[in-house]
Amino acid sequence: MAYAYEKRDFERVKTNTAVTLYYGAPLKEVTGICTNISDCGLGLELSAIVPIGTECHVKVHDGHQNSGPFQALVEIKHLHPLSKGRCQVGAAIVEMF
Numbered sequence: 200m201a202y203a204y205e206k207r208d209f210e211r212v213k214t215n216t217a218v219t220l221y222y223g224a225p226l227k228e229v230t231g232i233c234t235n236i237s238d239c240g241l242g243l244e245l246s247a248i249v250p251i252g253t254e255c256h257v258k259v260h261d262g263h264q265n266s267g268p269f270q271a272l273v274e275i276k277h278l279h280p281l282s283k284g285r286c287q288v289g290a291a292i293v294e295m296f
Contacts, residue, residue: 211235211242218243220273222255233259234287241273241290248286249275254293270296 213235220229220243231245241257249255252275259269273290280286 211237217260219258220245220249220255222249222253239292241292243288243290244281245286245288247284248278248280249288251275251278255290257290
């Protein structure tokens with residue numbers, strides 16, 4: 200069995216955290232779940248399809264009252280449609296806030 204080389208500096212961390220994406224004009228809002236996170240990207244399962252190449256402001260809500268959400272500007276790099284209008288996307292972090 201061949202060994203698959205991991206190209207990332209840091210491995211993806213599995214999560215199950217609520218996210219909200221904002222994009223477009225007029226501003227659109229899409230909710231979903233962050234399924235994994237790495238040093239330069241996010242894996243997301245969203246309630247609606249967001250086109251490849253779209254830049255979005257994303258908030259990852261950690262569920263704690265004592266800290267604000269992780270926020271970043273991301274670009275949708277790939278997507279996989281799921282049932283009922285949902286999709287799975289890979290998003291590259293462009294800038295963190």
